[in-house]
Amino acid sequence: MANYIVGDIQGCLDELERLLLNSHFDKQKDTLWIAGDLVARGPKSLETLRFVKSMGASAKVCLGNHDLHLLAVSLGIHKAKPKDKTQPILEASDSEELLEWLRHQPLLLEHDEFAVCHAGISPQWTLEQARTNAREVEQQLQGNNWQALIHNMYSNEPDFWQPELTGFERWRYIINAYTRMRFCYPDGRLDMGCKLPPNDVNPLEYIPWFQLESRVPLKKTVLFGHWAALGGYISDQVIGLDTGCVWGGRLTMIRWEDKQIFEQSALS
Numbered sequence: 001m002a003n004y005i006v007g008d009i010q011g012c013l014d015e016l017e018r019l020l021l022n023s024h025f026d027k028q029k030d031t032l033w034i035a036g037d038l039v040a041r042g043p044k045s046l047e048t049l050r051f052v053k054s055m056g057a058s059a060k061v062c063l064g065n066h067d068l069h070l071l072a073v074s075l076g077i078h079k080a081k082p083k084d085k086t087q088p089i090l091e092a093s094d095s096e097e098l099l100e101w102l103r104h105q106p107l108l109l110e111h112d113e114f115a116v117c118h119a120g121i122s123p124q125w126t127l128e129q130a131r132t133n134a135r136e137v138e139q140q141l142q143g144n145n146w147q148a149l150i151h152n153m154y155s156n157e158p159d160f161w162q163p164e165l166t167g168f169e170r171w172r173y174i175i176n177a178y179t180r181m182r183f184c185y186p187d188g189r190l191d192m193g194c195k196l197p198p199n200d201v202n203p204l205e206y207i208p209w210f211q212l213e214s215r216v217p218l219k220k221t222v223l224f225g226h227w228a229a230l231g232g233y234i235s236d237q238v239i240g241l242d243t244g245c246v247w248g249g250r251l252t253m254i255r256w257e258d259k260q261i262f263e264q265s266a267l268s
Contacts, residue, residue, distance in 0.1 A: 004262075005033040005116055006253040007225040007241030010066065011042025011085060013051055015251040015264045023253065023262045027058040033109055035225035036064025036118030036179065038102075039086055041246045043268060046088040049098045061105045064118035064226065065179040072150050074099050104142050107178040108134035110220070114256060119226040120238075122177040123215035124161040124188055130218075133174045140171060156192040182227050184209050197229040210238040223254070 004025055009016050019025075025032065038052060038061065039045035052059050070089065073080045080087045089095055108130060109116040121130045140149045152168040153175050161173055176190060183191040183198075183206040191206060198208050209215070210222070218237070225242035227233075232252055233240035245251035245266050253262045 002030045003033060003111060003256040004030060004253050005035065005114075005223045005239075005241065005256060007035050007243060007251065008037040008064065008228070008246070009034065009042070009048055009052075009251065010037050010040050010246040011045035011048050012245045012251055012266065013042075013044040013048045014267050015245055016048070016051075018267075019251055019253050019262055019264045022264070023255065027055055030058070032059045033111075033116045033223070034059060034061045035116050035223060035241055036062050037066045037225060038064070039070055039089065040066035040084045043085065045084075045086050046092055046098075049089065049102065050094070053098065053101050060109050060116070062109045062117050063102075063105050063107055063179065067102055067105070068150070068153065068175065068179060071099060071103055072154075075147055075150055077151060077154075103146060106134060106138050107174070111256070114221045114223055115218070116223045118179045118224060119181040120177070120209045120224050121218065121222055122161055122173075122181070122190075123184060123209050123212040125177075126216050127218045127220060134178065137171050137174045137178075156190075159189040159192070160187075179226070181209050183207060184212050186212075188212060188214055195227075195229055197231070210235075 038048050052061060070086055072078050074090060080090060089098060107117060149171060153172055155172055158165060158169055158173050165173060180192055181190050183194050185191060186207060194201060194206055221237060221239060223239045223241060227240055228242045228244035228247060230240045232243045241252050243250040243252040248266045250263045250265050
């Protein structure tokens with residue numbers, strides 16, 4: 001029984017299937033952990049949703065910013081962008097079933113030895129706080145008034161965590177930390193604009209969230225995606241798995257037990 005964790009798929013289903021084949025993944029006994037962004041920009045977002053959903057308990061998925069944006073598009077909050085290539089999902093006969101399944105996925109996945117999320121865990125949170133905050137938003141997203149949460153999630157504020165935050169402001173910070181975060185300012189505030197590699201920014205102004213000196217140490221390794229410009233990142237505390245397959249890069253997956261890396265170059 002092995003655990004495989006893969007970065008942003010974003011509709012690159014052919015690459016995912018080849019990765020699973022080459023790594024000898026066995027869905028009867030192994031588990032695939034997916035670090036968010038199943039959909040958008042790649043050629044097979046609809047097929048990716050169907051494939052992962054069909055894996056049942058063999059696949060564990062957390063939500064990324066593109067997954068949440070798809071839910072917003074389904075509500076008419078935003079129009080589907082041609083470049084996202086998600087219109088086939090909205091027009092599919094099983095669209096409602098797929099979107100309902102998607103909104104019931106968590107923001108944070110946990111194993112005894114590691115945690116998986118899309119962008120990262122706020123440097124101000126303990127693991128216990130991260131878990132509690134994720135469950136709080138998931139409860140809203142999976143509830144009867146989930147549309148209101150999606151309507152109110154689009155903003156870069158607040159950019160600093162305070163336990164006293166309430167309502168949509170509180171939930172927005174949690175969503176942004178889990179699905180959009182890359183850099184922080186030295187004081188711990190989140191920056192939502194910069195997507196560059198760390199070496200291309202002023203280190204006195206922008207600090208990767210996982211390198212902030214004031215970051216609360218966690219008890220588990222955090223595996224995440226979202227940041228293609230990192231080109232992959234491995235340390236004892238964090239592992240970044242987004243290597244930009246949808247941009248012509250690679251789809252990257254790690255087997256937790258022996259830390260073997262599997263990569264598949266973009267096929268199109």
